[in-house]
Amino acid sequence: MGDLRILGFAGSLRRASYNRALLRAAREQAPDGMIITIFDLIDIPLYNGDAEASGEPPAVARLRQEIRSADGILMVTPEYNHGVPGVLKNAVDWCSRPPQDAALARKPVGLMGASPGSTGTARAQSQLRQSFEFTSSYAMPQPEFLMARANEKFDAEGKLTDEPTRLFLQRFLRAFADWVRLFGPR
Template sequence: MAATINILGIAGSLRKDSLNRSLLRAAVELAPEGMAITTFDLLEVPLYNGDVEADGDPEGVARFKQAIREADGVLMVTPEYNHGVPGVMKNAVDWASRPPRTAALTGKPVALMGASPGITGTARGQSQLRQAFEFTNSYCMPQPEVLVFSALDKFDASGNLTDERTRGNVTKFLVAFEAWVRRFV
């Protein structure tokens, strides 16, 4: 097998005990041999503002963009708020899409997954993110999907993913993502 691929993982929630941060931790734990996932905390990324950008990327944004550039692929673990992608995740994509054509996300393989207490998982939020990747020319993995629904029943009080079926789905997803990333690196 080729060298280890490096994946940058981000969770689209700022809450330290969020379901999606827990799902990202599970992905780090379940990553297949040949894949290493490092995480970046979006707490460092301020709200996008073109005036701020014109003066130069804030330190957290510069680190975020550099982490994306150094990664072979990006794993985005997103909640869904009000039937859509949360502002935290969209804001991260907005910063990482600048400047156009030379942005950190340009040509980058991306995968999406998410967890929600609701019955549709994060299907709508993921769908909206996929649209944003058309602008960035990112290669978003189409299948398989991980839409963790009724997520409160699948994690323990410490945020560990305990549902074996979901753990299996995440493992299969990560194996597919490894193959997806290797198509582009």
């Protein structure tokens, strides 16, 4: 079996976001046999059925193709007002369409998130899991990656500096590799 191709994207558009930093750390800490490619959601337009009916927007077409080509999806979410940020939910909505041929259908998904708060991103991740019931995506149940106090775990350049978190990230990514392999290569 060749390398696992994982597509990762963060639900924050802010360049210095903890979640973008966490995604970069995941790419750096990926175990042997896993390659994480990062997709930036900045160009994904708001979902609009009229726009969909008149033709797939180019950025959406690229995202859908990248998802279809990947063996697994790694979503890194902030938590805004106790929920999923609109940027990430919007990407999920686009990739759940059309329902009979959704890019996210039957894809293994890993969820991570970072927050300065004390509960990490538990509520946002829970809400995302509900969306995957519709897309029939396979969200990895355990281990959960809920980074709390993210402001204490990265340096000014966005590098993950907390050693226990780095070790847990490695464990999470090994578990995710095993999870993706359960569903076979694409």
